[in-house]
Amino acid sequence: xxxxxxxxxxxxxxxxxxxxxxxLFAETALAMMKIIYGEPCPGxxxxxxxxxxxxxxxxxxxxxxxxxxxxxxEYLVFSSAIVHLAGNSLKALLTGExxxxxxxxxxxxxxxxxxxxxxxxxxxxxxxxxxxFDV
Amino acid sequence: xxxxxxxxxxxxxxxEWEVPRGTVPGxxxxxxxxxxxxxxxSLESGAVQQLANVATLPGIIRYSLGMPDIHWxxxxxxxxxxxxxxxxxxxxxxxxxxxxNCGVRLLSTPLTIDDLGHRRELIETLYQAVPxxxxxxxxxxxxxxxxxxxxxxxxxxxxxxxxxxxxxxDHCEERGCMTQAxxxxxxxxxxxxxxxxxxxxxxxxxxxxxxxxxxxxxPGAAEAFGIHPGQVCVMIHCGSRGLGHQTCTxxxxxxxxxxxxxxxxxxxxxxxxxxxxxxxxxxxxxxxAASANYAWANRQMIMHTTRTVLGKMYGIDYESMHLVYDVAxxxxxxxxxxxxxxxxxxxxxxxxxxxxFGPGSPDLPPRYAKTGQPVIIPGSMGxxxxxxxxxxxxxxxTFGSTCHGAGRILSRSAAKKTINGAKVKNSxxxxxxxxxxxxxxxxxxxxxxxxxxxxxxxRIVDALGISNLVARLEPLGVIKG
Numbered sequence: 368x369x370x371x372x373x374x375x376x377x378x379x380x381x382x383x384x385x386x387x388x389x390x391l392f393a394e395t396a397l398a399m400m401k402i403i404y405g406e407p408c409p410g411x412x413x414x415x416x417x418x419x420x421x422x423x424x425x426x427x428x429x430x431x432x433x434x435x436x437x438x439x440x441e442y443l444v445f446s447s448a449i450v451h452l453a454g455n456s457l458k459a460l461l462t463g464e465x466x467x468x469x470x471x472x473x474x475x476x477x478x479x480x481x482x483x484x485x486x487x488x489x490x491x492x493x494x495x496x497x498x499x500f501d502v
Numbered sequence: 503x504x505x506x507x508x509x510x511x512x513x514x515x516x517x518e519w520e521v522p523r524g525t526v527p528g529x530x531x532x533x534x535x536x537x538x539x540x541x542x543x544s545l546e547s548g549a550v551q552q553l554a555n556v557a558t559l560p561g562i563i564r565y566s567l568g569m570p571d572i573h574w575x576x577x578x579x580x581x582x583x584x585x586x587x588x589x590x591x592x593x594x595x596x597x598x599x600x601x602x603n604c605g606v607r608l609l610s611t612p613l614t615i616d617d618l619g620h621r622r623e624l625i626e627t628l629y630q631a632v633p634x635x636x637x638x639x640x641x642x643x644x645x646x647x648x649x650x651x652x653x654x655x656x657x658x659x660x661x662x663x664x665x666x667x668x669x670x671x672d673h674c675e676e677r678g679c680m681t682q683a684x685x686x687x688x689x690x691x692x693x694x695x696x697x698x699x700x701x702x703x704x705x706x707x708x709x710x711x712x713x714x715x716x717x718x719x720x721p722g723a724a725e726a727f728g729i730h731p732g733q734v735c736v737m738i739h740c741g742s743r744g745l746g747h748q749t750c751t752x753x754x755x756x757x758x759x760x761x762x763x764x765x766x767x768x769x770x771x772x773x774x775x776x777x778x779x780x781x782x783x784x785x786x787x788x789x790x791a792a793s794a795n796y797a798w799a800n801r802q803m804i805m806h807t808t809r810t811v812l813g814k815m816y817g818i819d820y821e822s823m824h825l826v827y828d829v830a831x832x833x834x835x836x837x838x839x840x841x842x843x844x845x846x847x848x849x850x851x852x853x854x855x856x857x858x859f860g861p862g863s864p865d866l867p868p869r870y871a872k873t874g875q876p877v878i879i880p881g882s883m884g885x886x887x888x889x890x891x892x893x894x895x896x897x898x899x900t901f902g903s904t905c906h907g908a909g910r911i912l913s914r915s916a917a918k919k920t921i922n923g924a925k926v927k928n929s930x931x932x933x934x935x936x937x938x939x940x941x942x943x944x945x946x947x948x949x950x951x952x953x954x955x956x957x958x959x960x961r962i963v964d965a966l967g968i969s970n971l972v973a974r975l976e977p978l979g980v981i982k983g
Binding site: 372374375376377378379403404405421425428429432436439440442466468471472473474475476478479480481482483484485499501502 | 546548573574575576577580596599600601635636637691694695704705706744747748750751754755758759770771772774910911912913914915916940941943944947983
């Protein structure tokens, strides 16, 4: 997983770099899981998502918000994500394990995903995303 | 960019600074913030930029304001206050945040420090009784009908269910209920998140702390607040949990689209907004108010659990523990303020700021009519918290607002890299402060070294007169999410 934490005083700001938009979306969702739950373990529980939005950035925001929602209401910790984008819509398969208070309380709660400073840029090394999570 | 922002700042007085119009294009008013020399050194250009960005929003009145705990957030800076004219202004979730009505309340008890005995046992019992951290479920499973009632009634709902006293409601900002709440504007998803979480503390900087009153600065006000030296109190800091987070997410998306429809140009998409009178603006306001009510009910439930634990452990009456006050830190409110001699209806956004209404304000209960509103400023973990009172100066200068806490100076990642949570826990334990948290990283992130010194922040608001010191409380033990 290729992401680094950028400086931000109050919240968590990440830079994620990935060769394709599909993998960028998947890696960002998993980075989010790691922030909330610590190191997730592989699991057998699967959930699918289908979404569309007006542009790629909004699609990413909607996707991450949906992952956050699913994880919280179904008490699931996702350790794998496969995402396929087609234009401004996506299909995703998330797999993971049920939340276990003994193993998944090593992180911090993410309250929301901010539009502030959100950008996705195509560079030589791949797609570069800057994103801020309110924690 | 970084230097340009800070270079534009001009000094107006010992604690007062201005961000002039033109710092970012489209500012209709200047930015003003309040800092001492020592705190100015930790000011980030990002915070100045955000303060300036807010000044571009339609209908903003007088200034985009930053309290002394100002720091870089998203949308508004943390410590940001702005008022918008009711008829021409906007409402923005970026001026409230994801944790709608994150706030704090202070419970006084008849206990003194000598009555406490085994403090570790008390903290452990509270930790077991109050669900904390990621994935925690509340003690009461709400039905959808209960949740709807809670969103409409606020703190009154748990009181009616037997989780509190009628007097508690008098001692909450807005009596613990914004009457404009519209639970129909809260999505099914938000309700789904809110149902299992009522009565949970949450994670991050949320906490429940047992404290002792260490110093009194204003004996008259302290007496009115029911506070005396050596007294044990409990401070509860939390918000609207997943229900509020989802409400912000949902409406931010709608308002992002609305911003374009209303031809509003924004320097930051997180400032997505709509006119207060628009359907989108009204829907957000109604949903935000419903989430704020959920947060008041949530703090009421946690306080009930606390009273029950203390009652059982120390044999004291439930009725002998009084709510001093409950304040919101992240909220937008319709209020009336005097602007150049005229009473004007405005929507005041407070993002990491506390209402600090002065003496005689009609919103205050008779008990606090002469003193002004109790203002509760939590310190960072292990440092002092303060009780202050609202003032006439706050009404004149800051739309009745003051700071909300110490304010971070170190990012969470920097704190985790440079501060060892286990060491902090041990060092606090040597000072007699017991910390109970789900993991040591949570302790490192929130340790005193990651925050501005709370004493300096309250010194500034006291010197400016936007709230005045009443008492200082020291921590004895804390449970963290």
